[in-house]
Amino acid sequence: MLTKEQLIEYSEDARKTYLDHISIDCVVFGFHEGQMKVLLLKPDDEEKWLLPGGFVQKLEPIEMAANRILKERTGLDKIFLQQFHIFGDPDRAKFHHDLYKDTVPDEENWFAKRFLSIGYYALVDFFGVVPQADQFSELCTWRDLDDMPELLLDHELIFKTALDTLRLQLNYQPIGYNLMPGEFTMPELQKLYETILDKKLDRRNFQRRILGFGILTRAEQPRKGGAHKAPYLYSFDLEKYQNALTEGFKGGW
Amino acid sequence: MLTKEQLIEYSEDARKTYLDHISIDCVVFGFHEGQMKVLLLKPDDEEKWLLPGGFVQKLEPIEMAANRILKERTGLDKIFLQQFHIFGDPDRAKFHHDLYKDTVPDEENWFAKRFLSIGYYALVDFFGVVPQADQFSELCTWRDLDDMPELLLDHELIFKTALDTLRLQLNYQPIGYNLMPGEFTMPELQKLYETILDKKLDRRNFQRRILGFGILTRAEQPRKGGAHKAPYLYSFDLEKYQNALTEGFKGGW
DNA sequence: AACAATGGTGTATAAAGTACACAATTGTAA
DNA sequence: TTACAATTGTGTACTTTATACACCATTGTT
Incomplete structure (x- = not known):
């Protein structure tokens, strides 16, 4: 156990060394007209697309954060959510960083940070979703699984990992309740x-x-x-x- | 896209709202004399035990952090590591918090925070490991899988989740290279x-x-x-x- | 030399996975 | 009205995989 002095020193050190930023990125799957769909955002002034995401707040349980973020984008409340990986390359926020690097200095730019991102995938009822863009985006919409646009950052990797996880899951779990309507053939x-x-x-x-x-x-x-x-x-x-x-x-x- | 003023305001808000602390907890499995073993730490002045863990540093890739932490505890360098879940209840650091709450006020106490913890499990060569306690612990040693002590915090949950993941993995992946000696029957x-x-x-x-x-x-x-x-x-x-x-x-x- | 303990190999049976055929229903074109 | 294409329901033979169990071989001990 540390003494009081050691603890305070340790804490100051730690504060400088370890602070970090957690975001959540969601791969939202829906199913409509025989096509698997993924919910994507098109940021302003950008060719490439993004997965819906957001930040985990202080003291907010991550599961709750994921639900909150998805509610904002889809309007849905109780969603089948599955955490599948955490992505943590230091330069993964490079996109937002580059976007603003000439505007404000790094010290004042929230995006000039490393973001750890927790990947969730969600299975939702297509008709229950009302896609809603966020403040950075001009568009929030479904895209077909076999017609995916290019994605920004490491969202390509996150998406692929989600799909792999989903496929693996098919081998030992049922699927469909969250994706199919009440009755189906x-x-x-x-x-x-x-x-x-x-x-x-x-x-x-x-x-x-x-x-x-x-x-x-x-x-x-x-x-x-x-x-x-x-x-x-x-x-x-x-x-x-x-x-x-x-x-x-x-x-x- | 945000204007300069909006970005600065957004950044200040974000800094207050979203900062967080990432730790890594490792479930290290070894195999010796027909027994599966787990590497555990016994903290000073405590009955219960802990999994080896540590903090992810700013800008440090999490995979690297996990390797660094395990090197400190085991002496091993290239370890089979598998990330399996992130644990994020706000009160999961309650142990350290309580331990020091009468010593220093929360503002100065690093442990009076929420820690998100990334769970890794490792499969290692039993004989290659030289267990080494950290500054908070009096003991670092192997424990049999069927003779596990009680664990602090949510480490019980982390351990159980690791074991479940390992068991699931047996169904679609080989195992043993990292746990068995070079030749075996x-x-x-x-x-x-x-x-x-x-x-x-x-x-x-x-x-x-x-x-x-x-x-x-x-x-x-x-x-x-x-x-x-x-x-x-x-x-x-x-x-x-x-x-x-x-x-x-x-x-x- | 008989025996217990351990390890190597084979075989019969059951279950699960794969490939394929045929009949039933419904709208449409002749 | 009838033939037909498209779609759906059901069955069956075959292959592969999983499970249960039997027998023999080797080695040290009694």
Whole structure:
């Protein structure tokens, strides 16, 4: 244990040495018309795009910060959020730094700092979102997964890491409750998996596997009205879904 | 884009609102005599124990910080490190805060802050480690996985999360290169898996599965001298091992 | 020389994953 | 009205992987 004097000295040292700045960047996934979408911001006077993000406030739990930030951009309140990595290269804020470096000296420029950024990914209901730009951006909108623009900073890396994590997650957790509408058909759910994985799946094997998870309830009436054979409607059995989320699927060992 | 005045005002606001403190906590796993071990610190004047940790310095990449911190505690240089979560409850530093709260006022006490902590786990060679206590601790030593003492702060949670992550990792990545000596027998490797998973595995099926990964090389001579039948010696084929690390094992989808 | 303890290898069975075929329904074009 | 394309539902054979269990080999001990 330190003495009083040691503690005060240590504290002064530490204050100079260790202060840092935490931001959160979110990869928000939505699903619409058979396409996986990501919510992006287009900053003023810039070609490239950004992930929605913000700063963690003093004493604010990071989970709460992530929810707050996403509420500002999407209007949504209770969002499926998953922390997946922290990114911490010292020069990752270079964009904002460069943008303002001729305007004000570094000492007065908040952006002339290193930002550690916590990466979250979110799975949301496409129709529930009302995209809202922030003060630095002219646009906040959905972009297709297979038509992504170039991203600023290390947001390319953050996005890729999020997608990899999501794909990995498919192997041991159910997915879809947060992305699909209340009722959906099996082919629609399959399309979700196919866009996430970026590959075709066999219709019949997909159906068997998904049903084998035991997390779906089939409605009595199929969906009428469309062309072709009327498909059955399914919904997630929330209790079993939640259980599968915590338990995980197959063991491996 | 902000004007000069807006930027300066924004920066001042931000400085007050967002400054934070980043620490790193490490769960260091070692393997010795058929037992999984974790490196722990016993602070002065405390019953409970701590994980080795430290602070990330300004402008220091976090990966580098983790390596630096572990070098101080273990003497090891190039360590297998895996970031797995960031822990950010506002009151998680309560221990140090309480410890010193009667000694100096909060403004002068570095510990009267919220610390965000990045959790890393490390897999190391047991014999390569020379445990070294820090200035706050009377002891730094290995503890058996099944004989863990109580831990301070949220280190219990950090440890559990690390173990869960490690167990999950077993399902899609090889493990052992960083934990086993250069040459080892199949039963020894099996014991590693068994202690991590905390369950018995079938000898014969384990062997087939591991060999099926194609990452082991069998030495020509078995290990002589011990009692009973002489077991074969294996070593990891580093190239194939690395490849399996990045590729992952089974797909699932 | 018999025995206990440990390690190496094989085989039968069950479960899971893959590939593919056929029937049913619905709107549309002939 | 009928043939057809498109889509969906269901089944079945085959392959691969996982699981359970049996037998033999080696080595030191009794």
